[in-house]
Amino acid sequence: MSTADRLIESTRELLWERGYVGTSPKAIQQRAGAGQGSMYHHFTGKPDLALAAIRRTAEEMCAKAEELLSAPGTAMDRVAAYLHRERDALKGCPIGRLTQDPDVMADPALRAPVDETLAWLRERLARVLEEGRERGELDAALDPRATAATIVATLQGAYVLARAAGSVRPFDQAITGVLGLLTAHVRPTE
Amino acid sequence: MSTADRLIESTRELLWERGYVGTSPKAIQQRAGAGQGSMYHHFTGKPDLALAAIRRTAEEMCAKAEELLSAPGTAMDRVAAYLHRERDALKGCPIGRLTQDPDVMADPALRAPVDETLAWLRERLARVLEEGRERGELDAALDPRATAATIVATLQGAYVLARAAGSVRPFDQAITGVLGLLTAHVRPTE
Numbered sequence: 001m002s003t004a005d006r007l008i009e010s011t012r013e014l015l016w017e018r019g020y021v022g023t024s025p026k027a028i029q030q031r032a033g034a035g036q037g038s039m040y041h042h043f044t045g046k047p048d049l050a051l052a053a054i055r056r057t058a059e060e061m062c063a064k065a066e067e068l069l070s071a072p073g074t075a076m077d078r079v080a081a082y083l084h085r086e087r088d089a090l091k092g093c094p095i096g097r098l099t100q101d102p103d104v105m106a107d108p109a110l111r112a113p114v115d116e117t118l119a120w121l122r123e124r125l126a127r128v129l130e131e132g133r134e135r136g137e138l139d140a141a142l143d144p145r146a147t148a149a150t151i152v153a154t155l156q157g158a159y160v161l162a163r164a165a166g167s168v169r170p171f172d173q174a175i176t177g178v179l180g181l182l183t184a185h186v187r188p189t190e
Numbered sequence: 191m192s193t194a195d196r197l198i199e200s201t202r203e204l205l206w207e208r209g210y211v212g213t214s215p216k217a218i219q220q221r222a223g224a225g226q227g228s229m230y231h232h233f234t235g236k237p238d239l240a241l242a243a244i245r246r247t248a249e250e251m252c253a254k255a256e257e258l259l260s261a262p263g264t265a266m267d268r269v270a271a272y273l274h275r276e277r278d279a280l281k282g283c284p285i286g287r288l289t290q291d292p293d294v295m296a297d298p299a300l301r302a303p304v305d306e307t308l309a310w311l312r313e314r315l316a317r318v319l320e321e322g323r324e325r326g327e328l329d330a331a332l333d334p335r336a337t338a339a340t341i342v343a344t345l346q347g348a349y350v351l352a353r354a355a356g357s358v359r360p361f362d363q364a365i366t367g368v369l370g371l372l373t374a375h376v377r378p379t380e
Contacts, residue, residue: 019292021211092290099353100282100290102209115354122351122360143370149351149360150367156350157343161312163289164305170312170339177340180333181371 004042006032011053016094020050020103020110051109057094058117069124075132076186079125079151080179089162089171096156118156122148142185154178194232196222201243206284210240210293210300241299247284248307259314265322266376269315269341270369279352279361286346308346312338332375344368 001009010031014023025046029039043049068082087093095117104110125148132138154174161170191199200221204213215236219229233239258272277283285307294300315338322328344364351360 022292096347096350096354097290099350100287102212105353111354111356115356118351118354118360122363141370141374143367146363146367146370148367149348149363150344150371153345153347153351153360153364153368154340154343155347157286157345157347158339160286160289160346160350161308161339161343163295164286164301164308166301166305170308170343173312173336173339174343177333177336177338178343178371180331180336181340181368181374184331184371184374 003032003034003038007034007039007042007049008052008056011049012057012094015050015053015098016091020098020101023050025049047107047110050104051113054095054098054104054110054113058113061095061117062120065121065124069128074137074186075128075135076137076182078128079182082125083151083155083175083179087171089159089168090166092159092163093156096159118152121152124148125151136187138185139187142182147182151178193222193224193228197224197229197232197239198242198246201239202247202284205240205243205288206281210288210291213240215239237297237300240294241303244285244288244294244300244303248303251285251307252310255311255314259318264327264376265318265325266327266372268318269372272315273341273345273365273369277361279349279358280356282349282353283346286349308342311342314338315341326377328375329377332372337372341368341372 007028010028011023014027014031023046025036025039028046028049029036039049043052064085065082068085069078071078071081073081095114098104098114104114122145126144129138129142129144129147133140133142133144158171158174161174162168197218200218201213204217204221213236215226215229218236218239219226229239233242254275255272258275259268261268261271263271285304288294288300288304294304312335316334319328319332319334319337323330323332323334348361348364351364352358
């Protein structure tokens, strides 16, 4: 891994473990095994590194979601696969969690990739549901856009419930519940 | 207001604005117009005050929810009233937000009221949905417990989406979506 990559990866880990305020340039350098000069050679400072780290996390998250949501199968299969994919429920979503980080939210440049990722997910899920309706898999009463927002919100909120409870149980319940509600819109195959 | 009450109210405001780490005993005293001696006369320290503050917020939140969920009307009416009640979507949920505060989550005494509040909400909503099923307002396919977890998760996640977007729009969409999904389970009245 290049020094720049090591610095980005270390920033990602520290953002995840300690949040933005709790992540010092010194700690990033130590974890990356890079000197101060090297860090400032590649990045203008902590905000610049944090932006690269958040963007990389966002790209990975969208790539994983895209893989599952563009797979073969019905709209319902794909949404279920996306909701059931392995997640570290107790740690929370690496993107969603940033919305509670006051310094990230206060900086428009850092908030942008958070906003874009969650907006992209809603949009992508809405397209899957829309396809399901067009193919006659889902009934016409289903509102693709609002339902997509509900799916993304359920996932983000499920992390909140799991962290509060110190248990994955309410996370799993919330996912089961939203899939149950969606199932009611699946049209019987002829 | 008594000094103890002023100290609790100031702690609530500061927790909301700055989080636990960002709230110093000094700042609490200044906002409450109370001296250090007075603060330590009433409370053993910041964790004790934070606990009183979180408990008061939790009690108010449960009381508001109970008022709407025990009102007359169908199960669906009551859930809709609860989801539509006025909320400051961009500020987030004063209880749910604490799950992203590492110091609150690391302290079992401070995490307990957060967990209890969200568990109580799930339980209370499950009872409303169960009643709706028993009265024949909702169809038997609806899983009250899982659906209740989905409703609480949608609300918590809707705050995440609103904060990321800097707009109430995705919050409103997620609420519209979950109510739309629930509506499919409302049985036609005879």
